[in-house]
Amino acid sequence: MISILYAALALLLLVITLAARLRVTWWWIRIAEFPRVQLASVALLLLPIGAFSDGPWSWVGLSACLLVVAIQLAYVLPWTPLWPVQVKAAEPGNDDRCLTLMIANVLTPNRNARDLITQIHNHRPDIVLTLESDGWWQEQLDAALNHEWPHAVRIPLDNLYGMHLYSRLPLISPRVEWLIQDDIPSILAGVRLRCGDEIRFHALHPRPPAPGESKESLWRDAELLLVGRAIHADPVPTLVAGDLNDVAWSRTTRLFCRVSGMLDPRRGRGMFSSFHAKYPLLRWPLDHVFTSEHFTLRELKRLDGFGSDHFPILSTLCFRPVRADEHDTPDAEQAEHREARETARLGKVKEQQE
Template sequence: MLSIAVTTLAILLLGITILARLPFHWWWIRCCEFPRMQISMLALLTLLLASLSESPWRWLAVSSSLVTLVIQACYILPWTRLWPVQVQRAESGQDERCIRLLVANVLTPNRNAEGLIALVKQHEPDIVLTLESDDWWGQQLDAALCKQWPHVVRIPQDNLYGMHLYSRLPLVSPQVERLIQDDIPSISTGVTLRCGEDIQLFAVHPRPPAPNESKESLWRDAELLLIGKRIHDGSFPALVAGDLNDVAWSRTTRLFCRVSGMLDPRRGRGMFSTFHAHYPLLRWPLDHVFSSEHFTLRDMRRLPGFGSDHFPILTTLCYRPSRADEHETPEANGDEHREAHSTIREGKEREQED
């Protein structure tokens, strides 16, 4: 019985691994991309248990487990310290060129605003971006932050897609956009750094592929790729931040990076898994900060929880365009640009099925 159980689990893990590689938008396929670390740990367990199995089950379990581990490692390793960093480390000084950004999905029913406000006041970021923030959260944050973070964009919504942005730095022509779906907002704004230079910031929180949200990832993918295409076409210094409802190693996020040319400061440094805050064995990186080649990284850290199902993430980047050539900027080929264009067009044209 042990031999059959171990072999069955090994084959199941391999099947999930192969499903995640299929280029379809169905939620049950795209969700297979999320638990790559957990699948790897289970595959390692089946590999160890296979030594107790009997032939011919042993070799089937061993081979299935090994293939699973190799495939998963190819996706996971870039987000470990075993991989070269993608965003170069910032030199000391140049504080007037740095921007510190705190991103926090607050979880709308969570009412521990004081916990988040304490983290904001402890770390004093230049910009605070909250996601899932409704009217109640907006009132609490306004009362606590508006004096020191006077530049504000408010989008209170009670559908889990509200958004608030508080900034010490001046905002240039901030816009609230609904790029793909009318109930899913995003923010696009210029930010004037202390050195006087302007950069562009995109704050996003697309709808996830999940049974209670959307049967397909199409609309999430289309929103991310639309922003990526805008950055590519504009060739301006940019940051993209938010809860992407997608993992760093997913097919869509990697395509977004190639289409936009954006860099992931976590590569070569760690996963910084922000979800789920309450279940240590079920965590993956959902909250992101991406930068164009114009930035170097001073610091990135995951902050303590405050009652939400997400941990906040704090990132300090320095605007150093003179060091842009130190980065290996990802580039999309012609087929990938066509795929992105097709996904954006389909996402705009098709209505979501609940």
């Protein structure tokens, strides 16, 4: 009986693992891409049972567990220090070519603005991006940041998709965009660095595939890939940041990187899992910073919680186009470009029908 239960549990882990590979947009399938570390951990814990059990089904469970571990590790290992870094480390100096960015999903009902503002003043980032910030959060942030972070884009919303951008550095022609759905904003702006160079900055927070949010991942995928296609079409020095409601190793996020040519500073360094702040065993990287090949990385870290379900993420990136050739920039095949184009088109059309 024990060997049968063991095999059944191991096969369930394998079914979930294989389901994540299906090219569908149903939320209950796509969500299987998130807990790869957790699934691999459970399979590892089950391995000794199969190794030391004589039951007739033990070999089935043992084989399934080994396969789960192998598949899941193949996905997540690039986001560990066991893998080569994708964004090269910045050399000392060149401070006028660097900028520090803080991302913080505040969780709209959370009212602990003081702890977040304290961290902002302690770390003094050049750019602060908040997600889920409504009118109340805008009042708190304006009062605390307007003097030292005078350049701002404010989108206070009560639908969990408000967004605020505060910057010490001048913002060039900032604009609010509604890329896929008319209640989900994004921000596009130029940023002038202290050295005088200008870079492009995208701030995103697409709708997640989850009960009560969206029955499919289509609209999230479409927004991310639409931005990826725009970056590919105009490959200037670019940063993309935000809560993407997707994990770093998902098929969509990896496709975005190949289509856009963007790099992930976490690869080769760690996961820096930002969600869920209150459940240590259920965490994955949802808050992202992606860079074009023109940047190197000085610092990347997860900051302290402040009552939200997300931890803030802090990164310092240096604009070093002379080192662009040091990076192994991802590239998409023609079939992947067609897939990105079709996903973006479908996201716009279906959004209007829903």
